[in-house]
Amino acid sequence: MDADRQALRTYDPDIFAEIAGEETxxxxxxxxxxxxxxxxxxxxxxxxxxxxxxxxxGYPGRRYYGGQExxxxxxxxxxxxxxxxxxxxxxxxxxxxxxxxNQAAYFAVMxxxxxxxxxxxxxxxxxxxxxxxxxxxxxxxFVRYKTAQGGxxxxxHVMKLAKQVRPKVVLAGYSSYPRDYxxxxxxxxxxxxxxxxxxxxxxxxxxxxxxxxxxxxxxGFDIVTTTTHKTLRGPRGGLILCRKDLAKAIDASVFPGxxxxxxxxxxAGAAITFxxxxxxxxxxxxxxxxxxxxxxxxxxxxxxxxxxxxxTDNHMMVIDAVASFGIDGRAAEEALDxxxxxxxxxxxxxxxxxxxxxSGVRLGTPACTTRGMGEGExxxxxxxxxxxxxxxxxxxxxxxLRGEVRALCRGFPxxxxxxx
Ligand code: DSN
Numbered sequence: 001m002d003a004d005r006q007a008l009r010t011y012d013p014d015i016f017a018e019i020a021g022e023e024t025x026x027x028x029x030x031x032x033x034x035x036x037x038x039x040x041x042x043x044x045x046x047x048x049x050x051x052x053x054x055x056x057x058g059y060p061g062r063r064y065y066g067g068q069e070x071x072x073x074x075x076x077x078x079x080x081x082x083x084x085x086x087x088x089x090x091x092x093x094x095x096x097x098x099x100x101x102n103q104a105a106y107f108a109v110m111x112x113x114x115x116x117x118x119x120x121x122x123x124x125x126x127x128x129x130x131x132x133x134x135x136x137x138x139x140x141x142f143v144r145y146k147t148a149q150g151g152x153x154x155x156x157h158v159m160k161l162a163k164q165v166r167p168k169v170v171l172a173g174y175s176s177y178p179r180d181y182x183x184x185x186x187x188x189x190x191x192x193x194x195x196x197x198x199x200x201x202x203x204x205x206x207x208x209x210x211x212x213x214x215x216x217x218x219x220g221f222d223i224v225t226t227t228t229h230k231t232l233r234g235p236r237g238g239l240i241l242c243r244k245d246l247a248k249a250i251d252a253s254v255f256p257g258x259x260x261x262x263x264x265x266x267x268a269g270a271a272i273t274f275x276x277x278x279x280x281x282x283x284x285x286x287x288x289x290x291x292x293x294x295x296x297x298x299x300x301x302x303x304x305x306x307x308x309x310x311x312t313d314n315h316m317m318v319i320d321a322v323a324s325f326g327i328d329g330r331a332a333e334e335a336l337d338x339x340x341x342x343x344x345x346x347x348x349x350x351x352x353x354x355x356x357x358x359s360g361v362r363l364g365t366p367a368c369t370t371r372g373m374g375e376g377e378x379x380x381x382x383x384x385x386x387x388x389x390x391x392x393x394x395x396x397x398x399x400x401l402r403g404e405v406r407a408l409c410r411g412f413p414x415x416x417x418x419x420x
C-alpha cells in the first residue's frame with residue numbers, strides 16, 4: 001500500500017473502509033449502468049494531484065488569480081486536444097459536469113422564456129432537456145418530441161412542431177435511447193426555422209470521438225456537449241464544443257455566468273483522456289463496446305426479453321421488465337444487484353408507471369468492455385440476467401449466479417484498483 005493510502009487508513013479508518021469496500025464491489029461485480037466506466041490510472045493520478053489546490057477563475061492568459069503558469073498550460077492542452085478529437089473550432093473544458101454544461105450552453109444562446117425543441121424524457125431525453133422538475137424546464141420553454149414506433153425519429157413530425165413553436169435551439173441528444181441519430185435531419189429542421197442545432201452526446205462522446213458513431217459536426221451542428229466520464233472514460237466533467245463565433249458567448253456563460261473556479265485537477269484528467277481517446281487502442285475499445293452491446297442484446301432477445309426499440313445501435317439497451325418478466329424496473333434492478341450486476345431502473349416511452357417504479361431497466365457495455373470483456377462474456381451475462389429476472393424471489397438461484405458473476409469478474413481486472 002502506498003504512503004497516502006496508509007495515511008488515510010490511519011487517520012480515517014471509516015472512510016478508508018468504505019473506499020476499500022467500493023473497490024471490492026467494483027472488482028467483484030459487473031458494472032452495466034451505461035453512463036459509468038472505469039477511468040485510467042493516469043487520470044486518477046491527475047485527480048489526486050496538487051492541481052486540486054488551485055483557484056483559476058477565468059481562462060488561460062486572463063485569470064483573476066496569480067500563479068497560473070501550470071494551470072494555463074493544462075487548460076490550453078485540454079482545449080486543443082478536445083478540438084482535435086471532435087473536429088471542433090472551440091472547446092470549453094470547465095463545466096463541472098453534464099447538467100451545468102447544458103445550462104451554460106442554453107444561457108449562452110438564449111434568453112429565459114425562449115423555446116427549445118428537445119426529446120421527451122420518457123422517450124430517452126435527459127432531465128436537462130426540459131423535464132418540468134428541472135430548473136431548465138422552468139427557465140426555458142421546452143417543447144418535446146417523441147420517438148415513433150420502433151424508436152425512429154419522425155422528422156416530418158419534428159419539422160411540423162418546429163414550424164409551430166419556432167425554437168431558438170433544436171436539440172438532438174439523449175440519456176436513454178438505444179439508437180443512433182440522423183443529425184442531418186435535425187440540421188434541416190433547425191435551418192428551416194432559423195434555429196441553432198445543438199447535440200448533447202454525453203452518453204456517446206467516446207464513441208463519437210473514436211469515429212464509430214456519427215459526429216454531429218459532420219452535419220454542421222453549432223454546439224455539441226458531452227460529459228467526459230461515460231464512454232469517454234475520463235474524469236467526471238463536462239465539455240462544450242462550438243463554432244468559433246459562439247466561443248465568446250459560451251465561455252462567458254460558463255464563467256462568470258454559471259460557475260466560479262474550474263476544478264483544474266479534473267481539467268488535467270480530461271486532457272489526458274482526450275489524448276488517450278485519439279490512440280488506436282481507444283478505437284478498438286469503442287468498436288468492442290458496440291459489438292458487446294449487439295451480443296448482449298441478441299442474447300436477451302433470444303431469451304425472449306422485450307427491448308425498447310427492439311435492440312441497440314449504440315452502447316445501451318432498455319429492457320421492458322414488465323412486459324418481459326411481469327416485474328417493474330426497480331424489482332429488476334434489485335434482482336440484478338443480488339447477482340452482482342449493477343443496472344438502473346428506467347422509464348420507457350410513455351411509461352404509465354412512476355419514475356421510482358418504472359417499467360424498464362437500462363444496461364450498457366462501456367465499463368465491462370474497459371475491463372476487457374468480450375462477446376462471449378456478454379452471452380454468459382445475458383443468460384444469467386434472464387435467469388435471475390425470471391425468478392427474482394429464488395434466493396438459491398441468486399446465490400449461485402452471484403458466485404458465477406464473481407468468478408467471471410476475477411479474470412478481468414479493474415483499471416486503477418491495485419488489489420482484488
Ligand atoms: N446520470 C446520467 C445517466 O445515467 O444517463 C445522465 O445524467
